[in-house]
Amino acid sequence: QSALTQPASVSGSPGQSITMSCTGTSSDVGSYNLVSWYQHHPGKAPKLMIYEVSKRPSWVSDRFSGSKSGNAASLTISGLQAEDEADYYCCSYAGSNASKVFGGGTKLTVL
């Protein structure tokens, strides 16, 4: 199984919206609505932001939203804030003995 493809970096100014992509294949993202997104500040534990493509845990701001089209998933952050600056990883269920595959991560910079 190959890692999901994420852009290395995205950036935006405070208050703006950004969208980052996560591209997989018909064997993972395209076949299952089981994509999750994680926010990771270096040195800290990763934090679940989105699960099952678009569901948001209770501890996550509604500024975060997820979607999927075909083999690609997306994470949108609206009203960017300085504390949103972090690395973001997507993850998908990949069938075949319940495997999981992560993306390479996207570094979000808030300008």
Place this chain on the structure above:
Amino acid sequence: QLQMQESGPGLVKPSETLSLTCTVSGGSIDTRNYYWGWIRQPPGKGLDWIGSIYYSGNTYYNPSLKSRVTLLVDMSKNQFSLRLTSVTAADTAVYYCAREGFTIFKDAFDFWGQGTMVTVSS
């Protein structure tokens, strides 16, 4: 409040076995709602799922690591553990334990330990 803490040697010699334990407090491993997993992050790289285990002992592993990985659960101690054999420098990473949703937060890792750095070097 759930807490998860990884423990084990920070330095392992090449060709030897890496062994880590995750101790769970504030909640029971003996639950049908979750699996318990291991994820690692090599320096400067992304996250890599290693494998997950259910309270019953049912396991599933990353196919690329399957031949070298064993996960075990010890409900009496509320712990689960990772064994990775024949390690090389490529196994140097921060190792995280995490709770993986089964009936809720399906196939997502909703709670993570702080991680522990393991270096493979002679």
